[in-house]
Amino acid sequence: MVIIGAGFGGLSCARKLTGADGVHVTVIDRNPYHLFAPLLYQVATGGLPDEDIAYSVRGAIPGVDFRRGEVVRMDIEGKTIRLDDGAIVPWDELVIATGSVSTTFGVPGVAEHALQMKSIREANAIRIRLLTTYEEVDNGHRPREHLRVVVVGGGPTGVEVTGAVAELQRTMRREFPRISDAAHVTLVEAGPRILPMFSEKSSRHAKEELEELGASVLVNAAVDRMYPADVHLKSGEVLPAGTIMWAAGVSAPPQWTALGLTDRMNRLRVNDMLQLADDVWVIGDTACLEGPGGRPLPMIAPVAMQMGRHVARQIRAKVSGGSITAFAYKDKGQMATIGRRRAVVEAPGGIRLHGTPAWLAWLGLHVFYLAGGRNRVSVVANWMWNYIAWGIGPRPTIID
Amino acid sequence: MVIIGAGFGGLSCARKLTGADGVHVTVIDRNPYHLFAPLLYQVATGGLPDEDIAYSVRGAIPGVDFRRGEVVRMDIEGKTIRLDDGAIVPWDELVIATGSVSTTFGVPGVAEHALQMKSIREANAIRIRLLTTYEEVDNGHRPREHLRVVVVGGGPTGVEVTGAVAELQRTMRREFPRISDAAHVTLVEAGPRILPMFSEKSSRHAKEELEELGASVLVNAAVDRMYPADVHLKSGEVLPAGTIMWAAGVSAPPQWTALGLTDRMNRLRVNDMLQLADDVWVIGDTACLEGPGGRPLPMIAPVAMQMGRHVARQIRAKVSGGSITAFAYKDKGQMATIGRRRAVVEAPGGIRLHGTPAWLAWLGLHVFYLAGGRNRVSVVANWMWNYIAWGIGPRPTIID
Numbered sequence: 094m095v096i097i098g099a100g101f102g103g104l105s106c107a108r109k110l111t112g113a114d115g116v117h118v119t120v121i122d123r124n125p126y127h128l129f130a131p132l133l134y135q136v137a138t139g140g141l142p143d144e145d146i147a148y149s150v151r152g153a154i155p156g157v158d159f160r161r162g163e164v165v166r167m168d169i170e171g172k173t174i175r176l177d178d179g180a181i182v183p184w185d186e187l188v189i190a191t192g193s194v195s196t197t198f199g200v201p202g203v204a205e206h207a208l209q210m211k212s213i214r215e216a217n218a219i220r221i222r223l224l225t226t227y228e229e230v231d232n233g234h235r236p237r238e239h240l241r242v243v244v245v246g247g248g249p250t251g252v253e254v255t256g257a258v259a260e261l262q263r264t265m266r267r268e269f270p271r272i273s274d275a276a277h278v279t280l281v282e283a284g285p286r287i288l289p290m291f292s293e294k295s296s297r298h299a300k301e302e303l304e305e306l307g308a309s310v311l312v313n314a315a316v317d318r319m320y321p322a323d324v325h326l327k328s329g330e331v332l333p334a335g336t337i338m339w340a341a342g343v344s345a346p347p348q349w350t351a352l353g354l355t356d357r358m359n360r361l362r363v364n365d366m367l368q369l370a371d372d373v374w375v376i377g378d379t380a381c382l383e384g385p386g387g388r389p390l391p392m393i394a395p396v397a398m399q400m401g402r403h404v405a406r407q408i409r410a411k412v413s414g415g416s417i418t419a420f421a422y423k424d425k426g427q428m429a430t431i432g433r434r435r436a437v438v439e440a441p442g443g444i445r446l447h448g449t450p451a452w453l454a455w456l457g458l459h460v461f462y463l464a465g466g467r468n469r470v471s472v473v474a475n476w477m478w479n480y481i482a483w484g485i486g487p488r489p490t491i492i493d
Numbered sequence: 494m495v496i497i498g499a500g501f502g503g504l505s506c507a508r509k510l511t512g513a514d515g516v517h518v519t520v521i522d523r524n525p526y527h528l529f530a531p532l533l534y535q536v537a538t539g540g541l542p543d544e545d546i547a548y549s550v551r552g553a554i555p556g557v558d559f560r561r562g563e564v565v566r567m568d569i570e571g572k573t574i575r576l577d578d579g580a581i582v583p584w585d586e587l588v589i590a591t592g593s594v595s596t597t598f599g600v601p602g603v604a605e606h607a608l609q610m611k612s613i614r615e616a617n618a619i620r621i622r623l624l625t626t627y628e629e630v631d632n633g634h635r636p637r638e639h640l641r642v643v644v645v646g647g648g649p650t651g652v653e654v655t656g657a658v659a660e661l662q663r664t665m666r667r668e669f670p671r672i673s674d675a676a677h678v679t680l681v682e683a684g685p686r687i688l689p690m691f692s693e694k695s696s697r698h699a700k701e702e703l704e705e706l707g708a709s710v711l712v713n714a715a716v717d718r719m720y721p722a723d724v725h726l727k728s729g730e731v732l733p734a735g736t737i738m739w740a741a742g743v744s745a746p747p748q749w750t751a752l753g754l755t756d757r758m759n760r761l762r763v764n765d766m767l768q769l770a771d772d773v774w775v776i777g778d779t780a781c782l783e784g785p786g787g788r789p790l791p792m793i794a795p796v797a798m799q800m801g802r803h804v805a806r807q808i809r810a811k812v813s814g815g816s817i818t819a820f821a822y823k824d825k826g827q828m829a830t831i832g833r834r835r836a837v838v839e840a841p842g843g844i845r846l847h848g849t850p851a852w853l854a855w856l857g858l859h860v861f862y863l864a865g866g867r868n869r870v871s872v873v874a875n876w877m878w879n880y881i882a883w884g885i886g887p888r889p890t891i892i893d
Contacts, residue, residue: 124891125624125628125890125891126890126891126892142542142543142544142545143542143892144542144890144892145542147890147892148890149668149890151668151669152668152890155667160632161628161632162632178632178634180632213892224525228525228561232560232561232562232578232580234578267555268549268551268552269551473874474873474874474875475874490525490526490544490547490548490549490552491524491525491526492524492526492543492544492547492613
């Protein structure tokens with residue numbers, strides 16, 4: 094069988110199939126690493142080196158058959174896929190776990206002028222831009238307003254990167270005393286509150302904590318268009334910015350929409366068993382499955398991981414002649430971190446945390462989920478150091 | 494005053510001048526970071542992330558005036574330098590600390606086909622080449638002989654990277670069982686023994702330890718020419734290799750040779766005070782100063798650091814009306830690491846270590862000298878983990 098994609102869904106599925114009798118698993122991905130995408134914002138703001146959030150697929154799943162490549166064609170009837178190097182890979186069971194990409198919602202200028210944060214390359218580009226701007230403003234090659242940063246999108250990613258930028262701007266004060274008072278970060282959200290999937294109380298906490306860090310939060314502020322150094326809101330307000338980050342939305346990649354029915358985010362509609370066909374499964378951000386309330390399940394790592402493990406169990410059952418069952422998502426809550434000792438956490442049973450307890454919960458869970466020992470050790474060391482040395486230790490540098 | 498170059502020499506000089514009355518220090522470098530170059534080979538072989546060996550100059554020297562840029566012209570009479578962005582920087586005292594670059598000695602094919610290891614970019618290119626070759630051989634896109642690696646140059650850098658490649662090849666066995674028996678590394682040295690600056694006994698130890706790791710060592714083996722996947726020796730022997738690394742020699746960059754007399758490695762000849770003129774100082778790999786035995790001092794970090802501190806003291810003396818003194822190099826010995834618990838160390842007084850004691854000495858000294866707390870913590874965490882998990886932990890991955 095073949096799993097396309099080594100994200101949270103694909104990796105969980107492959108892990109759960111390790112050692113299953115009569116099942117040979119091949120994982121295909123364009124990168125040879127699993128990316129711990131929820132921490133991309135820390136790479137983008139210099140908190141972690143990129144190697145801390147990427148680790149070898151082969152290393153993560155001992156004995157797995159991994160193939161680096163991009164899938165350019167899926168032949169569902171012939172039961173093969175074709176890779177970009179021309180290789181044809183046959184499959185008996187296929188798991189599509191190709192994740193999501195950024196979507197601009199057609200807002201003019203976003204594709205040209207905003208930085209995205211879906212890959213290591215993009216996260217590194219943001220870090221280099223943020224740090225280089227200080228050098229160039231200090232040299233007099235760019236105006237001081239270019240130290241202003243605008244983040245579009247008030248979901249967890251936008252909130253987390255806004256908090257991290259605000260902290261980075263504080264760290265930089267010591268090294269660029271002449272110019273750093275011009276640095277500022279503004280979070281722009283089209284809806285009436287940030288973190289709309291959280292409770293109103295958590296939204297309010299998140300907004301207050303961002304403001305305590307020195308960030309501005311604009312709600313009911315839809316973006317009309319963008320220029321290289323300006324964000325124009327529908328209200329007519331213009332926000333100057335040397336760095337514009339787009340965290341306003343993701344959708345499934347468009348190339349598989351011909352395989353079945355899709356929703357408006359290009360997600361493939363699957364049955365309760367997560368099937369597109371008898372032997373074709375879709376999991377994670379690429380799958381559209383309605384949850385208990387009739388709304389599609391969110392595009393987040395816990396959904397993908399639970400789906401991956403579910404499909405692995407169904408394939409094991411099929412191989413051993415058992416019957417397959419429907420997928421049921423178990424909501425374990427949600428969290429977003431805002432900065433040092435600042436986070437919001439919501440768990441089932443009405444548990445609501447904010448501030449230090451929420452941040453410690455976030456920290457523990459992320460360390461726990463960072464698969465791969467080396468990465469875990471190094472992430473903890475870097476976080477501990479960042480925490481202790483915040484404001485006095487050396488800052489991240491520009492490796493370009 | 495202006496220091497050109499934020500390497501070991503420039504940084505030591507700037508540090509020693511911090512807080513000196515009547516001295517304003519500007520450091521200029523093309524990169525905003527100090528590079529801990531002796532550990533580039535660990536970045537090239539996946540042992541450390543690049544951020545662990547690069548740290549912000551501004552962060553390393555609080556209060557220093559740093560300017561990112563490349564010096565395109567030095568006007569010694571007008572007492573100014575010109576940067577690549579057109580800026581003119583005046584100076585009263587100038588310290589030239591621009592380091593060294595690789596030199597091919599005119600061997601045909603080296604510039605085109607061999608990988609160098611003088612910058613982070615080059616070290617990352619080596620790591621990506623080494624790891625990508627496994628993927629491509631596994632895919633059948635490249636022949637198995639491309640898993641062979643040739644390192645040219647038996648000095649400390651060549652020995653260290655050869656040992657690290659041999660260890661990496663062992664680590665990869667678990668993930669690429671079908672092909673990894675084709676992986677091999679050969680160290681090629683033109684002279685009669687590797688580590689010629691060490692004692693014969695240390696050379697022998699280093700050779701034995703490399704061979705225990707599975708590497709081959711060829712001495713009296715001068716390279717005649719190179720092709721994309723072959724190294725031709727003067728003896729007529731041909732070594733196939735998918736990765737060729739050139740660690741055979743460095744010289745000072747050629748652009749300042751017009752400023753004074755140079756030796757055959759483009760190094761500027763200085764007087765005993767390290768001066769080219771009354772107010773122009775040259776330190777580190779760019780300086781040619783004869784040592785006690787009549788031979789020029791070696792191009793190594795300890796020489797650069799001692800020179801940097803010496804020049805700082807002379808400038809302090811000049812400012813306070815004192816007299817300047819000649820530089821005297823204090824040899825503190827030399828070391829090279831070959832792998833886990835394998836190293837050679839030589840210190841004054843006839844101290845000779847090899848194996849585990851030498852490796853521990855190497856480890857302690859390198860941790861001590863990695864300036865900047867965060868880097869130190871993270872390096873130690875990564876090294877500890879690499880040591881514990883060697884052969885079982887996840888391997889470095891390809892971030893390209």
